[in-house]
Amino acid sequence: MFCLLGTVLAGCIGVGTPQKVELKVFHAGSLAVPFGGQGNVTMEKAFEEKYPNVDVRLESAGSVATIRKVTDVGKTADVVAVADYSLIPKLMYPEYADWHVMFAKNKMVLAYTNQSRHANEINQDNWYEILRQPDVKFGFSNPNTDPCGYRSQMVCQLVELHYNDSKIFDDLIANNTAITGRLENDTYIITVPDDISPSQRVSVRDKSVTLVTGLEAGGLDYAFEYQSVAKQHGLMFVELPSQIDLSSVDYADTYKKVQVVRASGEAATGSPIVYGMTVPKNADHPELGLKFVEFVISSEGQDIMESYGQPPIVPAVGG
Amino acid sequence: MIEKIKREGMLVAFTLLGFLIIAFIVVTLGNMLATQVVQDLGGLIKAAQDPVVLDSIWLSMYTAFLATLVAFIFGVPLAYILARKEFLGKSLIESIVDVPVVVPHTAAGIALYTVFMHHGGLIGAPLSSLNIVCEDAVLGIVFAMLFVSAPFLINSARDGFKSVDPRLENVARSLGASQWHTFCKISFPLAFRHILTGSILSWARAISEFGAVIFLVSWPRIAPLLMYERFESYGLSTSRPIAVLLIFICLTIFIFLRLASMRWQRHDSD
Amino acid sequence: MIAIKGVSKNWRDFSLKNIDLEVRKGEYFVILGPTAAGKTLLLELMAGFYKPDHGEIWVNDKNVTRMPPEKMGIGFVYQDYSLFPHLTVKENIEFGLKLKKMPKEDVEKKLKEVMKMLDISHLSHRYPRTLSGGEQQRVAIARGIVIEPSIMLLDEPLSALDARTQIRLREELRRVHRGAKLTTIHVTHDQTEAMALADRIGVMMDGEIVQTGTPEEVFHSPIDKVVAEFVGVENIIEGIVESSEEGVTTIRINDHIIEAISSAEAGSRVRICLRPESVTIAPSKTTSSARNTFSGAITQLVPLGATYRVEIDCGFPLVALITKTSVEDLGLRVGKKVCASFKASSVHVF
Numbered sequence: 014m015f016c017l018l019g020t021v022l023a024g025c026i027g028v029g030t031p032q033k034v035e036l037k038v039f040h041a042g043s044l045a046v047p048f049g050g051q052g053n054v055t056m057e058k059a060f061e062e063k064y065p066n067v068d069v070r071l072e073s074a075g076s077v078a079t080i081r082k083v084t085d086v087g088k089t090a091d092v093v094a095v096a097d098y099s100l101i102p103k104l105m106y107p108e109y110a111d112w113h114v115m116f117a118k119n120k121m122v123l124a125y126t127n128q129s130r131h132a133n134e135i136n137q138d139n140w141y142e143i144l145r146q147p148d149v150k151f152g153f154s155n156p157n158t159d160p161c162g163y164r165s166q167m168v169c170q171l172v173e174l175h176y177n178d179s180k181i182f183d184d185l186i187a188n189n190t191a192i193t194g195r196l197e198n199d200t201y202i203i204t205v206p207d208d209i210s211p212s213q214r215v216s217v218r219d220k221s222v223t224l225v226t227g228l229e230a231g232g233l234d235y236a237f238e239y240q241s242v243a244k245q246h247g248l249m250f251v252e253l254p255s256q257i258d259l260s261s262v263d264y265a266d267t268y269k270k271v272q273v274v275r276a277s278g279e280a281a282t283g284s285p286i287v288y289g290m291t292v293p294k295n296a297d298h299p300e301l302g303l304k305f306v307e308f309v310i311s312s313e314g315q316d317i318m319e320s321y322g323q324p325p326i327v328p329a330v331g332g
Numbered sequence: 333m334i335e336k337i338k339r340e341g342m343l344v345a346f347t348l349l350g351f352l353i354i355a356f357i358v359v360t361l362g363n364m365l366a367t368q369v370v371q372d373l374g375g376l377i378k379a380a381q382d383p384v385v386l387d388s389i390w391l392s393m394y395t396a397f398l399a400t401l402v403a404f405i406f407g408v409p410l411a412y413i414l415a416r417k418e419f420l421g422k423s424l425i426e427s428i429v430d431v432p433v434v435v436p437h438t439a440a441g442i443a444l445y446t447v448f449m450h451h452g453g454l455i456g457a458p459l460s461s462l463n464i465v466c467e468d469a470v471l472g473i474v475f476a477m478l479f480v481s482a483p484f485l486i487n488s489a490r491d492g493f494k495s496v497d498p499r500l501e502n503v504a505r506s507l508g509a510s511q512w513h514t515f516c517k518i519s520f521p522l523a524f525r526h527i528l529t530g531s532i533l534s535w536a537r538a539i540s541e542f543g544a545v546i547f548l549v550s551w552p553r554i555a556p557l558l559m560y561e562r563f564e565s566y567g568l569s570t571s572r573p574i575a576v577l578l579i580f581i582c583l584t585i586f587i588f589l590r591l592a593s594m595r596w597q598r599h600d601s602d
Numbered sequence: 603m604i605a606i607k608g609v610s611k612n613w614r615d616f617s618l619k620n621i622d623l624e625v626r627k628g629e630y631f632v633i634l635g636p637t638a639a640g641k642t643l644l645l646e647l648m649a650g651f652y653k654p655d656h657g658e659i660w661v662n663d664k665n666v667t668r669m670p671p672e673k674m675g676i677g678f679v680y681q682d683y684s685l686f687p688h689l690t691v692k693e694n695i696e697f698g699l700k701l702k703k704m705p706k707e708d709v710e711k712k713l714k715e716v717m718k719m720l721d722i723s724h725l726s727h728r729y730p731r732t733l734s735g736g737e738q739q740r741v742a743i744a745r746g747i748v749i750e751p752s753i754m755l756l757d758e759p760l761s762a763l764d765a766r767t768q769i770r771l772r773e774e775l776r777r778v779h780r781g782a783k784l785t786t787i788h789v790t791h792d793q794t795e796a797m798a799l800a801d802r803i804g805v806m807m808d809g810e811i812v813q814t815g816t817p818e819e820v821f822h823s824p825i826d827k828v829v830a831e832f833v834g835v836e837n838i839i840e841g842i843v844e845s846s847e848e849g850v851t852t853i854r855i856n857d858h859i860i861e862a863i864s865s866a867e868a869g870s871r872v873r874i875c876l877r878p879e880s881v882t883i884a885p886s887k888t889t890s891s892a893r894n895t896f897s898g899a900i901t902q903l904v905p906l907g908a909t910y911r912v913e914i915d916c917g918f919p920l921v922a923l924i925t926k927t928s929v930e931d932l933g934l935r936v937g938k939k940v941c942a943s944f945k946a947s948s949v950h951v952f
Binding site for chain 1 (some may be wrong): 446450452457465467551560565567581
Binding site (some may be wrong): 402497499500502503506507508510513522 | 646649650670672674675676677678680682683684686687688697698701702745746749751928
């Protein structure tokens with residue numbers, strides 16, 4: 014029995030198996046599919062094919078949590094990839110990183126399924142009217158913990174400007190949660206308290222991916238999601254006008270009019286959704302981490318991003 | 333000394349192995365508690381004064397209590413049947429009782445959500461037409477906790493009833509006691525220590541649950557969820573005091589109940 | 603009066619086959635049988651704990667086959683006493699009384715009576731696990747009889763006790779039975795116990811009652827070889843106590859005197875019982891510590907494998923069990939005169 018135990022323990026430690034270098038990649042949940050999903054071509058598989066002595070270890074979490082694992086918990090990662098590049102300078106500079114690269118875009122959509130109420134009527138122009146219907150339940154992820162969550166708030170504010178209907182934010186968000194909005198010097202400031210207190214009409218979950226479960230189960234009719242997530246999960250979605258979907262650099266000035274202040278006091282200003290990546294200063298294998306970053310922004314990596322509905326930024330922009 | 337070690341070789345080895353597993357548990361928790369107390373006592377005091385934190389700990393404790401109560405009301409009778417009767421499909425029923433223990437909690441969470449969601453949930457929808465809401469409501473927390481914690485109470489109560497000699501029940505009946513009376517005065521008191529232990533385990537399990545609850549209910553926030561949210565939005569320094577506080581409160585109650593159940597042992601049959 | 607009519611039952615490893623039995627009012631009836639004969643199950647059926655597959659049970663001319671046990675008014679004492687471990691002696695005994703909705707004073711009075719009768723008053727506040735086996739058994743009996751059952755069922759009540767306590771409690775049971783005129787059914791595998799207590803005996807083998815009768819009938823004329831082997835072919839002899847001094851009793855049987863260790867009173871009619879293996883045979887009178895020596899002629903020699911059953915007429919019939927080698931060494935044969943002796947301490951007097 015002890016021999017067996019010994020063998021098992023040895024196996025855990027890795028004795029007796031050919032030594033592979035472990036490359037640890039901490040990434041945002043919305044990158045889970047292109048990085049390491051079920052598909053035939055993922056970053057993990059392609060990279061391991063190219064560097065056979067490397068074993069890519071992926072760890073998925075919310076973007077903020079991904080960074081906190083490095084800065085607060087003290088774990089080491091060789092690559093950190095998040096859904097909002099600005100988090101890297103904000104939370105990691107200067108102690109844990111001093112550069113980042115913007116490598117992919119995304120856009121906000123309203124995801125649904127064919128079982129969702131009013132699924133046959135919804136389109137780009139009436140979607141906010143449908144969300145106003147009392148029998149409809151919609152959801153967004155927690156703005157305090159997930160960038161997708163605070164971006165959903167930005168969308169609901171921007172839509173007022175776009176359709177010139179000043180009641181949309183109140184009807185959808187303010188009246189259903191403890192989240193409030195106000196206008197200050199031409200900037201719309203949305204305040205998210207620690208306790209969001211959602212009503213029964215909305216569902217607030219920790220991660221945007223959790224909302225997909227709700228949509229698929231039929232308990233939720235609509236959810237604000239990244240286009241990539243909607244595509245990867247085979248959901249139907251309403252494409253929103255570029256002026257509000259946070260996708261286009263052309264409308265960066267429009268997006269800037271909205272600011273979300275989270276419970277922690279940190280503020281996020283509306284900006285195009287740009288994914289950022291860095292190699293933390295305390296990485297175990299910094300050169301290899303850099304190789305991974307280079308691979309993601311190479312044309313091969315860009316093709317992979319594109320194929321999962323996350324348009325790459327060509328060429329990638331450093332910062 | 334060496335002679336003694338040679339003679340008692342096995343017991344020495346077992347003591348050593350046992351010590352290591354205990355040390356593993358004590359060091360893990362002790363380190364967190366000690367780090368918190370030594371490095372950041374202020375943070376702990378601040379957390380202990382934060383009404384949001386206290387509310388969520390209180391919420392966790394009393395929803396866990398409700399879940400245990402429900403498990404008790406429905407589980408104790410089932411446990412008695414399982415302990416006393418042989419019937420077709422009994423092992424199937426026993427396996428069903430154990431299923432929640434083996435199901436991954438995320439899967440349990442998704443399953444619970446699908447059944448109790450108020451739009452189209454198999455149970456949630458009819459309940460919501462009666463104005464009873466499970467999704468994002470206290471009731472939903474109770475159901476989710478019940479699902480993962482009931483097996484502990486049921487299994488423990490079943491073992492308890494099995495340990496009661498059926499002859500004692502026979503004698504009580506022959507002395508003129510009805511089935512109900514026999515259960516209340518003989519079987520239940522004699523199985524009570526097991527049932528109490530099961531209830532404590534079930535309650536503790538319910539408090540610690542996260543995965544099964546959050547799909548159905550992310551508001552109001554149970555303590556583990558608040559901890560997680562605080563970690564994500566503020567980092568470890570804000571979430572750890574909540575964890576330490578919760579562990580501290582739970583341990584206190586746990587030790588108190590354990591002592592109570594040990595006192596009960598005096599009157600037990602074994 | 604309890605009557606079992608054609609009762610059959612299959613339960614776990616036991617089965618009872620078509621049992622007919624009648625126990626009269628006030629009778630002390632012993633069901634005697636080897637372990638695993640189904641005796642306990644039969645008793646549990648009578649108490650209503652289980653229901654028979656076939657047949658009926660009547661108590662005092664009422665069909666109680668389907669009656670729940672709490673309505674039957676039958677007292678039950680298990681071999682392991684089955685005292686409620688979480689209740690004190692007093693609480694155990696008053697358990698049944700409290701259910702009778704009796705005035706409190708009456709409960710107290712009855713409690714006192716029964717505890718005095720069984721000499722357990724001093725134990726009243728103790729918990730069962732602090733009592734000796736004999737004390738526990740007294741409490742169990744007290745708990746059973748205090749509710750004044752119409753029938754008392756005892757399942758091997760003495761078998762877990764040491765020999766001395768057994769004898770004391772046996773006398774106690776007899777006394778309680780006589781005092782209360784309580785119909786009692788007592789299950790045992792011990793022949794001596796059956797002999798000592800029974801008005802009548804039912805012999806049970808493999809789930810069947812194979813013979814019913816007085817102790818003399820059962821022990822003297824076993825119905826078949828199986829019963830004979832089980833009851834052990836006892837010597838049962840009736841006599842009158844001549845005198846009793848310092849524990850040594852002389853008993854007159856016809857013209858012979860037997861000495862025994864007992865406390866029977868002079869002049870009383872008793873049965874003496876002697877196991878055949880306690881009887882030794884010598885060719886002529888020898889000096890030995892045996893107080894009782896009788897000469898007589900061998901009337902029968904029955905080979906039983908390694909032993910012989912030797913019947914001798916010493917003015918009363920005496921059966922001895924002798925090894926085959928001894929029979930050959932002594933040249934025993936029918937008609938031969940021998941000397942049979944046995945110790946006073948091997949004689950049981952009832």
